[in-house]
Amino acid sequence: MAIRRLSEEVINRIAAGEVVERPASVAKELIENAIDAGARRIDVTTAGGGIALLRVTDDGGGMTRPDLELAVERHATSKLVDDLLDIRTLGFRGEALASIGAVARLAIATRHAAEPHGWTIAVEGGAASPVRPAALGSGTRVEVADLFFAVPARLKFLKGARAEASAITEVVRRLALAHPEVRFSLAGSDRSALDFPAATGPDALLVRLAQVLGEDFVDNALSIEAVREGVRLSGHAGLPTYHRANGLQQYLFVNGRPVRDKLLLGAIRGAYADVMARDRHPVAVLSIALDPHQVDVNVHPAKADVRFRDAGLVRGLVVGAIREAIARAGHRATSTGGG
Numbered sequence: 001m002a003i004r005r006l007s008e009e010v011i012n013r014i015a016a017g018e019v020v021e022r023p024a025s026v027a028k029e030l031i032e033n034a035i036d037a038g039a040r041r042i043d044v045t046t047a048g049g050g051i052a053l054l055r056v057t058d059d060g061g062g063m064t065r066p067d068l069e070l071a072v073e074r075h076a077t078s079k080l081v082d083d084l085l086d087i088r089t090l091g092f093r094g095e096a097l098a099s100i101g102a103v104a105r106l107a108i109a110t111r112h113a114a115e116p117h118g119w120t121i122a123v124e125g126g127a128a129s130p131v132r133p134a135a136l137g138s139g140t141r142v143e144v145a146d147l148f149f150a151v152p153a154r155l156k157f158l159k160g161a162r163a164e165a166s167a168i169t170e171v172v173r174r175l176a177l178a179h180p181e182v183r184f185s186l187a188g189s190d191r192s193a194l195d196f197p198a199a200t201g202p203d204a205l206l207v208r209l210a211q212v213l214g215e216d217f218v219d220n221a222l223s224i225e226a227v228r229e230g231v232r233l234s235g236h237a238g239l240p241t242y243h244r245a246n247g248l249q250q251y252l253f254v255n256g257r258p259v260r261d262k263l264l265l266g267a268i269r270g271a272y273a274d275v276m277a278r279d280r281h282p283v284a285v286l287s288i289a290l291d292p293h294q295v296d297v298n299v300h301p302a303k304a305d306v307r308f309r310d311a312g313l314v315r316g317l318v319v320g321a322i323r324e325a326i327a328r329a330g331h332r333a334t335s336t337g338g339g
C-alpha cells in the first residue's frame with residue numbers, strides 16, 4: 001500500500017487521545033489554564049460526569065481576539081519556552097484546547113483588558129467557527145459539551161457518570177491544595193459540590209488543608225520542612241497513628257504541579273515503613289520546589305510524571321524529613337509523659 005500523510009483532523013484526534021483520556025483530564029487542563037492565566041477564582045460546573053458538560057469559568061487575564069483564534073490550534077501557546085527544561089507554567093505544550101476541540105464541542109468566551117468587549121469561538125470535532133463578539137465581564141469561560149462525541153469508541157472506556165464525577169472532584173481538590181490563594185468551587189447536577197474560599201496569610205496552606213482534607217488531618221499532621229542542595233521540601237504528613245486503607249490521599253507537587261510520581265510515593269512509603277502496618281497508608285501533602293533545570297516535566301502529555309535529575313537526593317530528602325518529624329513527635333510524646 002502506498003504511504004499517505006494523515007489529515008490534520010486525524011492527527012488531532014490521535015494526539016487528543018493522549019491528552020484527553022477522560023473528563024477529569026479535561027478538567028485538569030482547563031483549571032491549569034485558568035491558574036496560568038492568574039485567576040483568583042475558578043468555578044467548575046459539570047453534568048453527566050463531565051461528559052455531557054464541563055464548564056470552567058475564571059477571572060484571569062483572558063485572551064485578546066488574535067490569541068483566542070490561536071488558542072484552539074495545535075502547538076499554539078503563549079507559554080512558549082525555548083528551553084524545555086525551564087518550564088514555569090503548568091501548561092507549555094499548546095495542545096489541550098486543540099485536543100479537546102477535536103473530540104468534543106468546545107466553546108470559549110473570553111475578555112482581555114486590552115479589548116473593548118469579549119470574544120467567543122466554537123470548535124466542534126476539530127472545526128473552528130469564526131470569532132464573534134461576546135458579552136462578558138472579564139476572564140474566560142470554557143465550555144466542553146458532549147465529550148468524545150467525535151470518537152465514540154472512547155466513550156466505552158469511561159466508567160460511568162458517577163465515577164467520572166468523582167475523578168473530577170479529585171482533580172479540583174488536588175489543584176486546590178497546590179493553590180490556597182485561589183478560590184475553587186465545583187457545582188452542577190453531578191452532586192459533587194465543593195467550595196474552597198481563598199486562603200491568604202501565613203496560615204493559608206493550613207486553612208486550605210482543613211478545607212480539603214478536614215480539620216482532622218490538620219490536627220494529626222506533622223509539619224515537614226527541609227532543604228538540601230537547593231531542593232526545598234515542605235508540607236504536612238500524617239502521624240503514624242493517622243492512616244488510610246489506600247494511598248489515594250497522598251498529594252504531591254513539584255514546582256506547583258500536581259504529580260503522581262513513583263519515586264516520591266515510594267519515598268513516603270519508605271519513611272513510614274517501620275511505624276505503620278504494611279496494609280495501611282499515610283496521608284501526606286508534600287511540595288517540592290527546585291530549579292526547573294533539575295526536573296523534566298515533559299515526560300508524558302498528561303504531565304503527571306516527572307524525572308528528577310538527582311533522584312537519590314530527592315528521595316533521601318523526603319525519607320529523611322518525614323522520619324525526623326516522626327521521631328521528634330514520638331520524642332515529644334514520651335518526654336511530656338504520654339506513656
Ligand code: ADP
Nearest residue numbers: 033037071077078091092093094095096097140
Ligand atoms: P498550553 O496551556 O500548553 O499553552 P492550551 O491548549 O491549554 O495550551 O492553551 C493554549 C493557549 O490558550 C494558552 O497558552 C493560553 O495563552 C490560552 N488560554 C487557554 N486557557 C486560557 C484561560 N483560561 N485564560 C487565558 N488564556 C487561556
Ligand code: MG
Nearest residue numbers: 029033091096
Ligand atoms: Mg494548557
